[in-house]
Amino acid sequence: MHAKPAVPALRRAMANGRRLADGWAGSPRALDVITALSCLCLMALDLPGLAAADNSLNGPLAAVVLAAGCATLLVRRRMPWISYLAALLFIGWLHELTLVQFALYSVGRHGGRRAGVLATLGYTAFALVMFWVPGWPGPRGETLSSFLSVVVPVGVLASAVGIAAYRRDLVGELTARRAESAVLQAVQQERTSVARDVHDFVGRELTLLTVRSEVLSARARETAYAKDFEELADTARRAHLVLNDIIVQRGERAPTPGVEGLAALAEESGRAGSPVRLAMDPDAGELSPLRQAAVYRVVQECLTNAAKHARGETVEVSIAADGPLLRIAVSNGLPAGAQGRAPVSAGSGTASMSERVRSLGGTLTATRTQERYVVLATLPRG
Incomplete structure (x- = not known):
């Protein structure tokens, strides 16, 4: 009892x-x-x-x-x-x-x-x-050759096995270091990409602010507000110059697309052999450009991983507003022979996605079951 x-x-x-x-x-x-x-x-x-x-x-x-x-x-x-x-x-x-x-x-x-x-x-x-x-206690009649045929192989074999294990450890450590370096490089590249997007999006707004201030300054030339509009235009120019100095452009690159580019991305994935079912909340289009770029990067990386590790499987993409958050869910089935494989996108791609989402105050998790691989990300809408 x-x-x-x-x-x-x-x-x-x-x-x-x-x-x-x-x-x-x-x-x-x-x-x-x-x-x-x-x-x-x-x-x-x-x-x-x-x-x-x-x-x-x-x-x-x-x-x-x-x-x-x-x-x-x-x-x-x-x-x-x-x-x-x-x-x-x-x-x-x-x-x-x-x-x-x-x-x-x-x-x-x-x-x-x-x-x-x-x-x-x-x-x-x-x-x-x-x-x-x-006084060496060897067998009766033992010769030097028979003695060395036992003694030398014992030492050579033991030492050779140890050296082989040492080399295996070196190779394993080198592989781990390379994987770590690849992850760090991917994170750094994603940070650079975020900085470039900041430059592109914020720089565009500053340019519009400068032009608008100059127009208002010209219209108010004969009024008491003309000087204020001129100072506002100068401030916007200086802010744009500071932005250029802080975020140095390294090569020409178009800014990361927003949610409007997901349809083309899904079509491209379907042509590559991984059909996509895309369900997107219309409210996603109201996000800021940086958050839209983050949504695009998450979906893009997931589709790339699906093409590499689950070719032919349908990818489910859901982007829905949930109160103050935007939830991105991307999942795909796993081939029958993939049980022993490492999780899809378990390397630098996941690290770059996580870095992009975390930089905007969101979260990202990647989980794998026997049948599916699921990536869930949340971003604040405000």
Whole structure:
């Protein structure tokens, strides 16, 4: 009777525990701990032999020595040479080759190709010297060639795997940096585009204000208001010059179209293979030019993404007034084979759309389900 209410709490606790375990298992420190424990488990198989032959270590003392050597793997990311030196010590003292495999991998993984090659050469030379030292516990009748056929491949293979992982990490980091740079560049380009639109739209209004002030000044030339209209015209000219100085034009470019250009955009998308169903509230035409340009950019980017990732699917575009806000909704179906793909427009295009909308006080979200991809944006109408 009293156990049922505790079941949801228990389930939540178990779910939280699983999330904590997953997060801990994926951390670099956890991987280092697992690596050290794995090495210790493999080396523990040699405990009977170490106690019997290698310097007459007893079982507990051998376990402590092996655990101390494996503990050096906990700092393998920052100081991989510590585990490497400990592994060489184990070779010369205990004739143990397990730790050196982990150490060479760590040097190659976290030190790079040059460090991995140097560590492998040093290990091979050290092992060769130890081979000639009396007392090496090798099999009866073992020759130098058979010895090197085991020792050298162990080091080369471990170091090569580490170097390959190091190169993979570099490629992954480079790819991430390039993606980040592409997003930043897209955001900067969108900011430049917004600034140019500001120049075009506001500059046009300032020009009209200047011309109108000059006309009124001419009409009121013989009145007391003539000087005021002249000052107003001069102020408008100066404001236009300041605008030109702040927003430098870099090349000729037409301003971003407004909502009147959406019909042509939808027609172009249909010719490209992605038909569009456009539903637009007439009140959208009353928005300011900058907000209309933002609506156009959002729809344009969504149609571009649909053409790239969902070609042939119908794109639903809805632009409707909702009180003080204008809501833009663009959605399209996803092809049957797109379940494993990244979300449509998950890169720099989404960043540029978001930058344009946020610059005008709006919001933008992009969500993906198994069947559809939906972009929702809101802009203040006032």
